[in-house]
Amino acid sequence: MLSLQHLSKYYQAGGNKTFVLNDLSLDVDEGEFVSIMGPSGSGKSTLLNIIGLLDEPSEGYHYFAGEAVHLLKEKQRSAMSRGYMGYVFQAYHLIDELTVYENIETPLIYQNIKGSERKALVADILDRFNIVGKKDLFPSQLSGGQQQLVGIARALIAKPKLLLADEPTGNLNSKQGDEIMELFLKLNREDGVTIIQVTHSEKNAEYGNRIINLLDGKIESSRVLNHQ
């Protein structure tokens, strides 16, 4: 579903280019669960943002769901990201002024989904994530794990094809982290959501079916895992 070919991202710093991603090529198929690892500063987040259409590469070819993304205009790309992507962040990034319910509802509003339908969808996901009781609370009233649950619920509400998660467990303790990973696994296996996550934890990385190691903007190694 996703193909990056000879992708580079660099910043101009006083005459010479600093490469963050350097001639990187990567293919991800529908239904995969890919974990990206690598030292800090190796370009993981940049790669994820480019895949998520939040950032643009400096050079290279980028195909997504059969479209040549590098040829698309800003508007078309943002329409595409709205239809296909869900994002989960390390720092949750909930809107502080909105309740749990309203945070989850927001992406539906931007997709012009009718009120009644939105209600049903949000109720459904609240139920699934077991956070019905928290729906009127504000983010500051939740623990980190609960906030991340809301973040994931929000990412999934619009039924994305691709879930992008940048260190989703980075701010959580290991028990909370395990729960999130179990949830990802279930989403991947049962609902067929394609997932690409960035993580520092070998253990969490192994939930995926493939682990990619980044170093200095290049894929250093890639290994396929065989789960039962």
Place this chain on the structure above:
Amino acid sequence: MFRNYLKIAWRNLMRHKGYSAINIAGLTVGIAACLLIYIVVQYETSFNKQNKNYRNIYHIVTQSVQGNDVSYTPGITVPAVPALRTDLPEATIAAMDVSYGSQITIPAGSGHADKKFIEHSGVVFIEPQYFDLFDSEWIAGNKAVLAEPNMVVIDKSTAIKYFGDWQHAEGKFLKMDNLIDLKIAGVIEDVVSNSDFPFKVLVSYVTLKNYPNNYNYSDEWGSNSSNHQVMLLMPPGESIESVNARLKVFSKKHYTFDIRGTFNFLQPLSDLHFDTRFGNTTGDHITSKATLFTLSFIGVLIIIMASINFINLTTAQSVGRSKEVGIRKVLGSSRKQLVFQLLGETTMIVVTSGFLALIVAKLALPYLENISSVPKTMGLLSAGSVLFLISTLISVVVLSGIYPALILSGFKPVLAIKNKITAASIGGVPLRRGLVVAQFAISQLLIIGTLVALNQMNFVNSADLGFNSSAVLVIPGYTDSLSLQKMGQFKQQQLQKPQVKSVSFISDAPSSDNNWASNFYFDQAPDDVDFTVFLKAGDADYFKTFGLQFVAGGGYAPSDTINQMVVNETLIKKLGIKNPKAALGKTLRIGGRGVWAPIVGVVKDFKTNSLREEVKPIIIAPGKRVLSLAAIKIQTGSLTQTVAEIQKLWEKTYPEYAYNGYFVDERIAQFYKQENQLALIYKLFAGVAIFISCLGLYGLVSFMAVQRTKEVGIRKVLGASVGSIVYLFSKEFLILLSISFLIAMPIGWYMMNGWLQSFVYRIDLGAGVFLAAILLSVFIAGLTFGYKAITTALVNPIKSLRSE
């Protein structure tokens, strides 16, 4: 989606209560001020427009050029009326003679004694043609009744005042000035307040012919009274230039025999309310276009200031909102949607302020009459004011909302989420500095305006007029033969009171807004002198009563007719006489039919009119026939009691008249009503502007303080003193303040220098005013941000660093 926006907007407002309150307070005051200004300007510009002939009605006025002197009067001579009818046959012409104070007596009837009313305005002798020009609603009678002598038409509320109801007024009688019996032949609806023709007692013009002496009615071409005025209706399509050209020919033909350079020309009705050359004409007041412009300008400045506050605070706050904006973009919001959301928030604040402003304006409206001529009964809501309010709100939303919305919605989501947006990176810093400079400049401009206006008015109010105006009571009386007979007796009786120092019968106080002008002849010459002289008549005690000082000779002996004269220094200077003594014994003759009389004294110049005008050449002469005022100099002290005693005696002496006394100095203060109002307006709106800019400054400093808490903490750990940190905060503001002063000073100088030109006698526009203005604004700004800067500097550094 809309609900969601509103919700967010509301929660944002509540989360930043302090900033929201500042924004709303500033806008509320600003919008309310503008709304009130609009009501004043709208009221003043609506004058006379209610007449359907508005575009085609003109006032014929007179210009006299004598050497370098150009003078204007709204008056026109009596014989010009029939002559104009002959020479401008297609025009409808209506002559009128305005009375600036008449007594109306309702003769004793069943159950009541004589009822006496003093009418200071609205009494006029008028031709029936007036109603061909101006719209009027007749309740009883019609305009034809005014073709006959001794007929009067009154308006509804006057009818109610005189008779208790208007239904039975027609056919009743009243007496004007204890002289003329008038029959009420018609009743009309009240004239609206925004008319310069607020007539309520309209006497037929032909009546005037029978009482020429009492109303200075003269059929000479050389005699022109400003009370005698002519209105004219031209058929549509006639150009004002061509009529003026014909009036020039008309003037050349008729003003031949002793007045030089006198021309009639048309003043369109649409100019009448704003033309200060003619002073007050038939209405309550006139307003110069410059005043209205100043007022509107101040309104615009105030709205700009309130909008600037908004922009400053919102862009400063936008740093804090970048995360939300970033997340929304990631979640699929388009830029357009974000702009709408943010504008929605602005709209909410602005609309809230709009409603509050309506309340504030409603509460302030009754006080508007103190700074303007808007009547107390004026309503706040009209189609015009609602439209104005809505368009103001829209422009404020656009002015203050668009820029922050564009800035915020333009954030790159990745950067915004990472909190990499700083005040510097949104590029708003120079803009914000510019806006603060603009705000400072506006307040300083208004401070300069206030200081200059107050100084000048203070100067005017305490100026040496060259005579003693304090504690002189003036009682208007009448010049019928019976009243004139009682003069001596009245004077003797008053003088018996120890508190009464002096009594004089006069035609006019030394300083007044009356101008009784005439041509005159000097030293037996056959031709008249080429400038106009102004006349004041008084008995021999005039000089003592007003404390006038002589530079040569002295006062004249008591006399009932003009046999001796006193002149002022200006007159002899204009005649080319250097030594006042040389003027003594020379003869003068007033007008073509006057008698020659010698000059017996020259008085030191005193201010003959308001300080707007030069001292005029003056002749003071006896002449019992025109002495309608009694001037009484009272010992200061028990003034009220003495005045009461004087009034009692006056009423006993003249039982048929109503008492109507006033103090000369109070009347003089009235000359400057408009200027005093303007000074008050400056003071008020400078206050508003300062309030708004203080709010903005305070908000901005609070914001800076929050932003820089960490920096301040680090600096203190490194050993910075409180003083150096306060300096860090103040330095920038002091620089901005100085820049704004450099902008405000020349503009303020230009504006106020222009205003001062309307006074012949005025203060010097020195450096003092400007120095005071900048010191004042530094002081106010210092007060506003000093507290915040000091508290920030005093915060324990460990606290501020830990919170990071």
